[in-house]
Amino acid sequence: MSTPESFERERAELAEQLRRLRVAVGMSGTAVAERLGWSQSKVSKVETGRVTASRDDVRLLLDVYRAPEHKRRELEVRAEQLNDRYRSLSMLRKRGLHRVQEDIRRKETATAMVRTFQPSMVPGLLQTAEYARVVFSQPLSKAGVDVGEAVAARLSRQSSLFDPEREFSFVVTEAALRWRIGDSATMSAQMDRLANLSTLANVSIGVIPWRTQVPEVPKSGFTVRDEREVSVESFTTHRMLTDPRDVDFHLTLFAMFADCAIYDDHARDFLADLAREHA
Structure with missing residues:
Protein backbone atom coordinates (compact mmCIF):
# COMPACT_ATOMS: atom_id res chain seq x y z
CA MET A 1 0.00 0.00 0.00
CA ARG A 87 -3.53 12.47 -6.34
CA SER A 88 -4.99 9.22 -5.01
CA LEU A 89 -7.75 10.29 -2.66
CA SER A 90 -6.33 8.33 0.25
CA MET A 91 -3.03 10.19 -0.13
CA LEU A 92 -4.87 13.49 -0.48
CA ARG A 93 -6.76 12.83 2.74
CA LYS A 94 -3.48 12.25 4.53
CA ARG A 95 -2.36 15.69 3.37
CA GLY A 96 -5.68 17.14 4.55
CA LEU A 97 -8.57 17.91 2.20
CA HIS A 98 -8.51 21.55 3.29
CA ARG A 99 -4.98 21.73 1.83
CA VAL A 100 -6.22 20.10 -1.36
CA GLN A 101 -8.95 22.76 -1.61
CA GLU A 102 -6.29 25.43 -1.13
CA ASP A 103 -4.21 23.87 -3.93
CA ILE A 104 -7.24 23.98 -6.22
CA ARG A 105 -7.94 27.60 -5.23
CA ARG A 106 -4.42 28.59 -6.25
CA LYS A 107 -4.89 26.91 -9.62
CA GLU A 108 -8.24 28.65 -10.10
CA THR A 109 -6.71 32.01 -9.18
CA ALA A 110 -4.32 31.60 -12.12
CA THR A 111 -7.13 30.56 -14.50
CA ALA A 112 -9.15 32.91 -16.69
CA MET A 113 -11.74 30.35 -17.87
CA VAL A 114 -13.05 27.38 -15.90
CA ARG A 115 -15.31 24.80 -17.56
CA THR A 116 -16.87 22.10 -15.37
CA PHE A 117 -19.11 19.19 -16.35
CA GLN A 118 -20.66 17.19 -13.52
CA PRO A 119 -23.13 14.32 -14.00
CA SER A 120 -23.45 13.16 -10.39
CA MET A 121 -23.34 16.08 -7.93
CA VAL A 122 -23.28 19.87 -7.65
CA PRO A 123 -19.78 21.18 -8.52
CA GLY A 124 -17.72 22.27 -5.51
CA LEU A 125 -17.58 25.93 -6.56
CA LEU A 126 -21.39 26.06 -6.48
CA GLN A 127 -22.08 24.13 -3.27
CA THR A 128 -23.74 25.61 -0.20
CA ALA A 129 -21.97 25.11 3.11
CA GLU A 130 -24.43 22.43 4.24
CA TYR A 131 -24.28 20.53 0.93
CA ALA A 132 -20.46 20.57 1.10
CA ARG A 133 -20.59 19.41 4.72
CA VAL A 134 -22.69 16.40 3.72
CA VAL A 135 -20.32 15.59 0.84
CA PHE A 136 -17.25 15.62 3.09
CA SER A 137 -19.09 13.65 5.81
CA GLN A 138 -20.06 10.61 3.71
CA PRO A 139 -18.88 7.24 5.11
CA LEU A 140 -16.10 6.51 2.61
CA SER A 141 -15.00 10.14 2.41
CA LYS A 142 -14.80 11.32 6.00
CA ALA A 143 -12.05 9.04 7.34
CA GLY A 144 -9.24 11.26 8.56
CA VAL A 145 -10.94 14.41 7.26
CA ASP A 146 -11.45 17.57 9.31
CA VAL A 147 -14.86 18.31 7.83
CA GLY A 148 -15.06 21.86 9.15
CA GLU A 149 -11.69 22.83 7.66
CA ALA A 150 -12.52 21.16 4.34
CA VAL A 151 -15.86 22.97 4.07
CA ALA A 152 -14.31 26.33 4.97
CA ALA A 153 -11.57 25.86 2.36
CA ARG A 154 -14.11 24.90 -0.30
CA LEU A 155 -16.25 27.93 0.44
CA SER A 156 -13.22 30.24 0.31
CA ARG A 157 -12.69 29.16 -3.30
CA GLN A 158 -16.10 30.54 -4.23
CA SER A 159 -14.98 34.16 -3.93
CA SER A 160 -13.48 33.74 -7.40
CA LEU A 161 -17.00 33.53 -8.84
CA PHE A 162 -17.44 37.23 -8.09
CA ASP A 163 -14.34 38.31 -10.01
CA PRO A 164 -15.68 39.85 -13.25
CA GLU A 165 -12.32 39.33 -14.95
CA ARG A 166 -12.80 35.57 -14.88
CA GLU A 167 -15.33 33.29 -16.57
CA PHE A 168 -17.01 30.12 -15.35
CA SER A 169 -19.12 27.70 -17.33
CA PHE A 170 -20.86 24.83 -15.55
CA VAL A 171 -22.93 22.05 -17.08
CA VAL A 172 -24.72 19.63 -14.75
CA THR A 173 -27.20 16.86 -15.41
CA GLU A 174 -30.67 16.72 -13.92
CA ALA A 175 -29.58 13.54 -12.16
CA ALA A 176 -26.83 15.48 -10.38
CA LEU A 177 -29.48 17.82 -8.99
CA ARG A 178 -31.94 15.11 -8.02
CA TRP A 179 -29.56 12.86 -6.08
CA ARG A 180 -30.55 13.21 -2.41
CA ILE A 181 -27.12 14.18 -1.13
CA GLY A 182 -28.70 15.87 1.88
CA ASP A 183 -32.09 16.40 3.48
CA SER A 184 -34.95 18.36 1.94
CA ALA A 185 -33.83 21.72 3.32
CA THR A 186 -30.26 21.19 2.11
CA MET A 187 -31.32 20.22 -1.40
CA SER A 188 -33.89 23.00 -1.74
CA ALA A 189 -31.38 25.62 -0.56
CA GLN A 190 -28.83 24.25 -3.00
CA MET A 191 -31.22 24.69 -5.94
CA ASP A 192 -31.83 28.30 -4.85
CA ARG A 193 -28.08 28.87 -4.64
CA LEU A 194 -27.59 27.63 -8.21
CA ALA A 195 -30.36 29.88 -9.49
CA ASN A 196 -28.86 32.93 -7.76
CA LEU A 197 -25.32 32.26 -9.02
CA SER A 198 -26.61 31.81 -12.57
CA THR A 199 -27.50 35.52 -12.64
CA LEU A 200 -23.83 36.56 -12.40
CA ALA A 201 -22.60 37.98 -15.71
CA ASN A 202 -19.43 35.88 -15.71
CA VAL A 203 -21.06 32.61 -14.60
CA SER A 204 -22.98 30.28 -16.90
CA ILE A 205 -24.90 27.35 -15.41
CA GLY A 206 -26.50 24.88 -17.79
CA VAL A 207 -28.72 21.94 -16.88
CA ILE A 208 -29.20 18.87 -19.07
CA PRO A 209 -32.73 17.49 -18.47
CA TRP A 210 -32.68 13.73 -18.30
CA ARG A 211 -35.11 13.42 -21.20
CA THR A 212 -32.57 15.12 -23.46
CA GLN A 213 -30.65 12.78 -25.74
CA VAL A 214 -26.92 13.23 -25.20
CA PRO A 215 -24.15 12.53 -27.75
CA GLU A 216 -21.88 10.69 -25.28
CA VAL A 217 -22.43 8.68 -22.12
CA PRO A 218 -21.49 10.99 -19.19
CA LYS A 219 -19.01 8.62 -17.56
CA SER A 220 -17.40 11.07 -15.15
CA GLY A 221 -17.15 14.70 -14.20
CA PHE A 222 -14.23 16.88 -15.21
CA THR A 223 -12.93 20.45 -15.10
CA VAL A 224 -10.91 22.18 -17.82
CA ARG A 225 -8.82 25.16 -16.72
CA ASP A 226 -8.22 27.52 -19.63
CA GLU A 227 -6.92 25.27 -22.40
CA ARG A 228 -3.99 23.80 -20.48
CA GLU A 229 -5.16 21.11 -18.03
CA VAL A 230 -8.04 18.81 -17.16
CA SER A 231 -8.94 17.54 -13.70
CA VAL A 232 -10.81 14.22 -13.59
CA GLU A 233 -11.91 12.64 -10.32
CA SER A 234 -13.08 9.08 -9.65
CA PHE A 235 -13.90 7.36 -6.36
CA THR A 236 -10.23 6.73 -5.61
CA THR A 237 -8.10 9.03 -7.77
CA HIS A 238 -7.75 12.62 -8.89
CA ARG A 239 -6.02 12.78 -12.28
CA MET A 240 -4.52 15.93 -13.76
CA LEU A 241 -4.18 15.71 -17.56
CA THR A 242 -1.92 18.15 -19.40
CA ASP A 243 -1.37 16.37 -22.72
CA PRO A 244 -2.82 18.74 -25.38
CA ARG A 245 -4.69 15.81 -26.92
CA ASP A 246 -6.46 15.11 -23.63
CA VAL A 247 -7.26 18.78 -23.16
CA ASP A 248 -8.67 19.10 -26.69
CA PHE A 249 -10.76 15.94 -26.21
CA HIS A 250 -12.35 17.26 -23.02
CA LEU A 251 -12.94 20.72 -24.51
CA THR A 252 -14.82 19.05 -27.37
CA LEU A 253 -16.72 16.83 -24.94
CA PHE A 254 -17.65 19.82 -22.80
CA ALA A 255 -18.96 21.70 -25.84
CA MET A 256 -21.09 18.71 -26.81
CA PHE A 257 -22.68 18.49 -23.37
CA ALA A 258 -23.07 22.27 -23.18
CA ASP A 259 -25.08 22.22 -26.41
CA CYS A 260 -27.57 19.86 -24.72
CA ALA A 261 -28.20 22.11 -21.71
CA ILE A 262 -30.82 24.73 -20.91
CA TYR A 263 -29.73 28.13 -19.56
CA ASP A 264 -30.80 31.46 -18.06
CA ASP A 265 -34.53 31.84 -17.25
CA HIS A 266 -35.32 28.38 -18.60
CA ALA A 267 -32.73 26.84 -16.28
CA ARG A 268 -33.83 29.00 -13.33
CA ASP A 269 -37.46 27.90 -13.79
CA PHE A 270 -36.23 24.32 -13.90
CA LEU A 271 -34.23 24.83 -10.68
CA ALA A 272 -37.23 26.45 -8.97
CA ASP A 273 -39.34 23.40 -9.81
CA LEU A 274 -36.64 21.13 -8.38
CA ALA A 275 -36.42 23.26 -5.22
CA ARG A 276 -40.16 22.82 -4.67
CA GLU A 277 -39.89 19.07 -5.27
CA HIS A 278 -37.05 18.77 -2.77
CA ALA A 279 -38.85 20.86 -0.13
Whole structure:
Protein backbone atom coordinates (compact mmCIF):
# COMPACT_ATOMS: atom_id res chain seq x y z
CA MET A 1 0.00 0.00 0.00
CA SER A 2 1.19 3.53 -0.78
CA THR A 3 2.28 5.57 2.22
CA PRO A 4 3.44 9.19 2.45
CA GLU A 5 6.90 7.89 3.42
CA SER A 6 7.28 5.59 0.41
CA PHE A 7 5.98 8.31 -1.87
CA GLU A 8 8.56 10.80 -0.60
CA ARG A 9 11.34 8.23 -0.95
CA GLU A 10 10.46 7.36 -4.55
CA ARG A 11 10.08 11.02 -5.47
CA ALA A 12 13.56 11.65 -4.07
CA GLU A 13 14.93 8.76 -6.15
CA LEU A 14 13.44 10.21 -9.35
CA ALA A 15 14.83 13.64 -8.44
CA GLU A 16 18.31 12.22 -7.93
CA GLN A 17 18.28 10.42 -11.28
CA LEU A 18 17.32 13.64 -13.04
CA ARG A 19 20.11 15.50 -11.24
CA ARG A 20 22.66 12.88 -12.28
CA LEU A 21 21.59 13.12 -15.91
CA ARG A 22 22.08 16.88 -15.83
CA VAL A 23 25.53 16.56 -14.28
CA ALA A 24 26.47 13.90 -16.85
CA VAL A 25 25.92 16.34 -19.72
CA GLY A 26 27.82 19.11 -17.93
CA MET A 27 24.95 21.57 -17.60
CA SER A 28 24.20 23.81 -14.65
CA GLY A 29 20.72 24.16 -13.22
CA THR A 30 20.68 27.74 -14.46
CA ALA A 31 21.51 26.64 -18.01
CA VAL A 32 18.70 24.06 -17.95
CA ALA A 33 16.24 26.66 -16.67
CA GLU A 34 17.22 29.08 -19.45
CA ARG A 35 16.87 26.35 -22.09
CA LEU A 36 13.35 25.43 -20.95
CA GLY A 37 12.15 28.89 -19.97
CA TRP A 38 11.76 27.81 -16.36
CA SER A 39 12.85 29.55 -13.18
CA GLN A 40 16.06 28.23 -11.67
CA SER A 41 14.12 27.48 -8.49
CA LYS A 42 11.86 25.08 -10.39
CA VAL A 43 14.85 23.05 -11.56
CA SER A 44 16.18 23.04 -8.00
CA LYS A 45 12.86 21.92 -6.52
CA VAL A 46 12.56 19.08 -9.04
CA GLU A 47 16.12 17.90 -8.35
CA THR A 48 15.73 18.04 -4.57
CA GLY A 49 12.35 16.32 -4.59
CA ARG A 50 10.51 19.26 -3.10
CA VAL A 51 7.98 19.07 -5.92
CA THR A 52 6.68 16.15 -7.96
CA ALA A 53 7.78 16.60 -11.56
CA SER A 54 5.00 15.99 -14.07
CA ARG A 55 5.53 13.53 -16.88
CA ASP A 56 5.66 16.46 -19.31
CA ASP A 57 8.35 18.18 -17.24
CA VAL A 58 10.40 14.98 -17.09
CA ARG A 59 10.05 14.56 -20.85
CA LEU A 60 11.37 18.08 -21.44
CA LEU A 61 14.33 17.50 -19.14
CA LEU A 62 15.17 14.21 -20.83
CA ASP A 63 15.08 15.94 -24.22
CA VAL A 64 17.66 18.45 -22.97
CA TYR A 65 19.81 15.67 -21.49
CA ARG A 66 19.45 13.49 -24.60
CA ALA A 67 18.68 10.52 -22.40
CA PRO A 68 18.68 7.05 -24.01
CA GLU A 69 15.28 5.62 -24.91
CA HIS A 70 15.20 2.96 -22.18
CA LYS A 71 15.94 5.60 -19.53
CA ARG A 72 13.28 7.91 -20.97
CA ARG A 73 10.61 5.21 -20.76
CA GLU A 74 11.58 4.31 -17.21
CA LEU A 75 11.62 7.85 -15.82
CA GLU A 76 8.51 9.05 -17.65
CA VAL A 77 6.51 6.10 -16.34
CA ARG A 78 7.84 6.67 -12.81
CA ALA A 79 6.85 10.33 -12.98
CA GLU A 80 3.35 9.45 -14.14
CA GLN A 81 2.96 6.85 -11.40
CA LEU A 82 4.13 9.30 -8.75
CA ASN A 83 1.67 11.93 -9.94
CA ASP A 84 -1.17 9.39 -9.92
CA ARG A 85 -0.26 8.32 -6.39
CA TYR A 86 0.02 11.90 -5.21
CA ARG A 87 -3.53 12.47 -6.34
CA SER A 88 -4.99 9.22 -5.01
CA LEU A 89 -7.75 10.29 -2.66
CA SER A 90 -6.33 8.33 0.25
CA MET A 91 -3.03 10.19 -0.13
CA LEU A 92 -4.87 13.49 -0.48
CA ARG A 93 -6.76 12.83 2.74
CA LYS A 94 -3.48 12.25 4.53
CA ARG A 95 -2.36 15.69 3.37
CA GLY A 96 -5.68 17.14 4.55
CA LEU A 97 -8.57 17.91 2.20
CA HIS A 98 -8.51 21.55 3.29
CA ARG A 99 -4.98 21.73 1.83
CA VAL A 100 -6.22 20.10 -1.36
CA GLN A 101 -8.95 22.76 -1.61
CA GLU A 102 -6.29 25.43 -1.13
CA ASP A 103 -4.21 23.87 -3.93
CA ILE A 104 -7.24 23.98 -6.22
CA ARG A 105 -7.94 27.60 -5.23
CA ARG A 106 -4.42 28.59 -6.25
CA LYS A 107 -4.89 26.91 -9.62
CA GLU A 108 -8.24 28.65 -10.10
CA THR A 109 -6.71 32.01 -9.18
CA ALA A 110 -4.32 31.60 -12.12
CA THR A 111 -7.13 30.56 -14.50
CA ALA A 112 -9.15 32.91 -16.69
CA MET A 113 -11.74 30.35 -17.87
CA VAL A 114 -13.05 27.38 -15.90
CA ARG A 115 -15.31 24.80 -17.56
CA THR A 116 -16.87 22.10 -15.37
CA PHE A 117 -19.11 19.19 -16.35
CA GLN A 118 -20.66 17.19 -13.52
CA PRO A 119 -23.13 14.32 -14.00
CA SER A 120 -23.45 13.16 -10.39
CA MET A 121 -23.34 16.08 -7.93
CA VAL A 122 -23.28 19.87 -7.65
CA PRO A 123 -19.78 21.18 -8.52
CA GLY A 124 -17.72 22.27 -5.51
CA LEU A 125 -17.58 25.93 -6.56
CA LEU A 126 -21.39 26.06 -6.48
CA GLN A 127 -22.08 24.13 -3.27
CA THR A 128 -23.74 25.61 -0.20
CA ALA A 129 -21.97 25.11 3.11
CA GLU A 130 -24.43 22.43 4.24
CA TYR A 131 -24.28 20.53 0.93
CA ALA A 132 -20.46 20.57 1.10
CA ARG A 133 -20.59 19.41 4.72
CA VAL A 134 -22.69 16.40 3.72
CA VAL A 135 -20.32 15.59 0.84
CA PHE A 136 -17.25 15.62 3.09
CA SER A 137 -19.09 13.65 5.81
CA GLN A 138 -20.06 10.61 3.71
CA PRO A 139 -18.88 7.24 5.11
CA LEU A 140 -16.10 6.51 2.61
CA SER A 141 -15.00 10.14 2.41
CA LYS A 142 -14.80 11.32 6.00
CA ALA A 143 -12.05 9.04 7.34
CA GLY A 144 -9.24 11.26 8.56
CA VAL A 145 -10.94 14.41 7.26
CA ASP A 146 -11.45 17.57 9.31
CA VAL A 147 -14.86 18.31 7.83
CA GLY A 148 -15.06 21.86 9.15
CA GLU A 149 -11.69 22.83 7.66
CA ALA A 150 -12.52 21.16 4.34
CA VAL A 151 -15.86 22.97 4.07
CA ALA A 152 -14.31 26.33 4.97
CA ALA A 153 -11.57 25.86 2.36
CA ARG A 154 -14.11 24.90 -0.30
CA LEU A 155 -16.25 27.93 0.44
CA SER A 156 -13.22 30.24 0.31
CA ARG A 157 -12.69 29.16 -3.30
CA GLN A 158 -16.10 30.54 -4.23
CA SER A 159 -14.98 34.16 -3.93
CA SER A 160 -13.48 33.74 -7.40
CA LEU A 161 -17.00 33.53 -8.84
CA PHE A 162 -17.44 37.23 -8.09
CA ASP A 163 -14.34 38.31 -10.01
CA PRO A 164 -15.68 39.85 -13.25
CA GLU A 165 -12.32 39.33 -14.95
CA ARG A 166 -12.80 35.57 -14.88
CA GLU A 167 -15.33 33.29 -16.57
CA PHE A 168 -17.01 30.12 -15.35
CA SER A 169 -19.12 27.70 -17.33
CA PHE A 170 -20.86 24.83 -15.55
CA VAL A 171 -22.93 22.05 -17.08
CA VAL A 172 -24.72 19.63 -14.75
CA THR A 173 -27.20 16.86 -15.41
CA GLU A 174 -30.67 16.72 -13.92
CA ALA A 175 -29.58 13.54 -12.16
CA ALA A 176 -26.83 15.48 -10.38
CA LEU A 177 -29.48 17.82 -8.99
CA ARG A 178 -31.94 15.11 -8.02
CA TRP A 179 -29.56 12.86 -6.08
CA ARG A 180 -30.55 13.21 -2.41
CA ILE A 181 -27.12 14.18 -1.13
CA GLY A 182 -28.70 15.87 1.88
CA ASP A 183 -32.09 16.40 3.48
CA SER A 184 -34.95 18.36 1.94
CA ALA A 185 -33.83 21.72 3.32
CA THR A 186 -30.26 21.19 2.11
CA MET A 187 -31.32 20.22 -1.40
CA SER A 188 -33.89 23.00 -1.74
CA ALA A 189 -31.38 25.62 -0.56
CA GLN A 190 -28.83 24.25 -3.00
CA MET A 191 -31.22 24.69 -5.94
CA ASP A 192 -31.83 28.30 -4.85
CA ARG A 193 -28.08 28.87 -4.64
CA LEU A 194 -27.59 27.63 -8.21
CA ALA A 195 -30.36 29.88 -9.49
CA ASN A 196 -28.86 32.93 -7.76
CA LEU A 197 -25.32 32.26 -9.02
CA SER A 198 -26.61 31.81 -12.57
CA THR A 199 -27.50 35.52 -12.64
CA LEU A 200 -23.83 36.56 -12.40
CA ALA A 201 -22.60 37.98 -15.71
CA ASN A 202 -19.43 35.88 -15.71
CA VAL A 203 -21.06 32.61 -14.60
CA SER A 204 -22.98 30.28 -16.90
CA ILE A 205 -24.90 27.35 -15.41
CA GLY A 206 -26.50 24.88 -17.79
CA VAL A 207 -28.72 21.94 -16.88
CA ILE A 208 -29.20 18.87 -19.07
CA PRO A 209 -32.73 17.49 -18.47
CA TRP A 210 -32.68 13.73 -18.30
CA ARG A 211 -35.11 13.42 -21.20
CA THR A 212 -32.57 15.12 -23.46
CA GLN A 213 -30.65 12.78 -25.74
CA VAL A 214 -26.92 13.23 -25.20
CA PRO A 215 -24.15 12.53 -27.75
CA GLU A 216 -21.88 10.69 -25.28
CA VAL A 217 -22.43 8.68 -22.12
CA PRO A 218 -21.49 10.99 -19.19
CA LYS A 219 -19.01 8.62 -17.56
CA SER A 220 -17.40 11.07 -15.15
CA GLY A 221 -17.15 14.70 -14.20
CA PHE A 222 -14.23 16.88 -15.21
CA THR A 223 -12.93 20.45 -15.10
CA VAL A 224 -10.91 22.18 -17.82
CA ARG A 225 -8.82 25.16 -16.72
CA ASP A 226 -8.22 27.52 -19.63
CA GLU A 227 -6.92 25.27 -22.40
CA ARG A 228 -3.99 23.80 -20.48
CA GLU A 229 -5.16 21.11 -18.03
CA VAL A 230 -8.04 18.81 -17.16
CA SER A 231 -8.94 17.54 -13.70
CA VAL A 232 -10.81 14.22 -13.59
CA GLU A 233 -11.91 12.64 -10.32
CA SER A 234 -13.08 9.08 -9.65
CA PHE A 235 -13.90 7.36 -6.36
CA THR A 236 -10.23 6.73 -5.61
CA THR A 237 -8.10 9.03 -7.77
CA HIS A 238 -7.75 12.62 -8.89
CA ARG A 239 -6.02 12.78 -12.28
CA MET A 240 -4.52 15.93 -13.76
CA LEU A 241 -4.18 15.71 -17.56
CA THR A 242 -1.92 18.15 -19.40
CA ASP A 243 -1.37 16.37 -22.72
CA PRO A 244 -2.82 18.74 -25.38
CA ARG A 245 -4.69 15.81 -26.92
CA ASP A 246 -6.46 15.11 -23.63
CA VAL A 247 -7.26 18.78 -23.16
CA ASP A 248 -8.67 19.10 -26.69
CA PHE A 249 -10.76 15.94 -26.21
CA HIS A 250 -12.35 17.26 -23.02
CA LEU A 251 -12.94 20.72 -24.51
CA THR A 252 -14.82 19.05 -27.37
CA LEU A 253 -16.72 16.83 -24.94
CA PHE A 254 -17.65 19.82 -22.80
CA ALA A 255 -18.96 21.70 -25.84
CA MET A 256 -21.09 18.71 -26.81
CA PHE A 257 -22.68 18.49 -23.37
CA ALA A 258 -23.07 22.27 -23.18
CA ASP A 259 -25.08 22.22 -26.41
CA CYS A 260 -27.57 19.86 -24.72
CA ALA A 261 -28.20 22.11 -21.71
CA ILE A 262 -30.82 24.73 -20.91
CA TYR A 263 -29.73 28.13 -19.56
CA ASP A 264 -30.80 31.46 -18.06
CA ASP A 265 -34.53 31.84 -17.25
CA HIS A 266 -35.32 28.38 -18.60
CA ALA A 267 -32.73 26.84 -16.28
CA ARG A 268 -33.83 29.00 -13.33
CA ASP A 269 -37.46 27.90 -13.79
CA PHE A 270 -36.23 24.32 -13.90
CA LEU A 271 -34.23 24.83 -10.68
CA ALA A 272 -37.23 26.45 -8.97
CA ASP A 273 -39.34 23.40 -9.81
CA LEU A 274 -36.64 21.13 -8.38
CA ALA A 275 -36.42 23.26 -5.22
CA ARG A 276 -40.16 22.82 -4.67
CA GLU A 277 -39.89 19.07 -5.27
CA HIS A 278 -37.05 18.77 -2.77
CA ALA A 279 -38.85 20.86 -0.13
